[in-house]
Amino acid sequence: DQQVKQNSPSLSVQEGRISILNCDYTNSMFDYFLWYKKYPAEGPTFLISISSIKDKNEDGRFTVFLNKSAKHLSLHIVPSQPGDSAVYFCAASEASGTYKYIFGTGTRLKVLA
Amino acid sequence: KAGVTQTPRYLIKTRGQQVTLSCSPISGHRSVSWYQQTPGQGLQFLFEYFSETQRNKGNFPGRFSGRQFSNSRSEMNVSTLELGDSALYLCASSSFLDTQYFGPGTRLTVL
Numbered sequence: 683d684q685q686v687k688q689n690s691p692s693l694s695v696q697e698g699r700i701s702i703l704n705c706d707y708t709n710s711m712f713d714y715f716l717w718y719k720k721y722p723a724e725g726p727t728f729l730i731s732i733s734s735i736k737d738k739n740e741d742g743r744f745t746v747f748l749n750k751s752a753k754h755l756s757l758h759i760v761p762s763q764p765g766d767s768a769v770y771f772c773a774a775s776e777a778s779g780t781y782k783y784i785f786g787t788g789t790r791l792k793v794l795a
Numbered sequence: 796k797a798g799v800t801q802t803p804r805y806l807i808k809t810r811g812q813q814v815t816l817s818c819s820p821i822s823g824h825r826s827v828s829w830y831q832q833t834p835g836q837g838l839q840f841l842f843e844y845f846s847e848t849q850r851n852k853g854n855f856p857g858r859f860s861g862r863q864f865s866n867s868r869s870e871m872n873v874s875t876l877e878l879g880d881s882a883l884y885l886c887a888s889s890s891f892l893d894t895q896y897f898g899p900g901t902r903l904t905v906l
Contacts, residue, residue: 686837688837716894718897723899724899725799725885725887725897725898725899725900726838726885726897727897728894728895728896731894771837771838773838781826781828781843781850781851781887781889781895782828782840782843782851782853783828783838783840783895784840785830785837785838785839785840786837787835787836787837788837
């Protein structure tokens with residue numbers, strides 16, 4: 683049973699436009715969420731996180747939104763750049779400070795120049 | 796500060812064999828987690844070690860085991876390899892209340 687789902691395996695966006703990556707979860711006990719970016723032949727790199735007490739967290743071009751009632755989070759990248767082309771994974775855990783992260787299957791983002 | 800290192804980077808084994816993968820965490824990090832990445836399945840949590848003790852465990856068969864040494868280095872062992880064990884195995888380390896930092900992974904191919 684996939685507790686964290688990324689239903690879009692791929693996404694293409696023009697450079698300069700907004701990229702929106704979506705993630706849904708089923709476990710209501712999850713209270714800490716993260717986004718990782720992965721380039722080929724490299725391990726995932728942490729991007730941004732959010733705890734369940736917030737509904738938005740911003741870091742430069744990256745913003746994560748959390749809708750607890752819908753069990754949905756999204757990552758917005760504005761403006762998108764060609765270097766953002768990578769696979770993006772969302773992850774969730776039941777308590778911050780523990781490291782049993784449950785990952786989604788990833789969304790491959792392609793930013794077109 | 797050096798990142799997480801994993802050895803070997805690539806490995807080819809045959810069915811029935813066993814394999815040991817190694818992970819050296821970032822200096823000062825005491826938590827080490829292991830994940831398996833396969834196409835279509837994303838990253839699946841195997842286990843987490845902290846101060847030489849397994850603290851969390853995912854839903855993998857007993858053929859998958861691990862350990863952590865006093866210097867926080869960790870090893871993962873898979874016995875009686877199956878074709879379906881072919882995957883990228885990722886190790887991540889973290890310090891208290893910090894996020895996880897991943898290594899580049901070990902690509903295991905089982906023939």
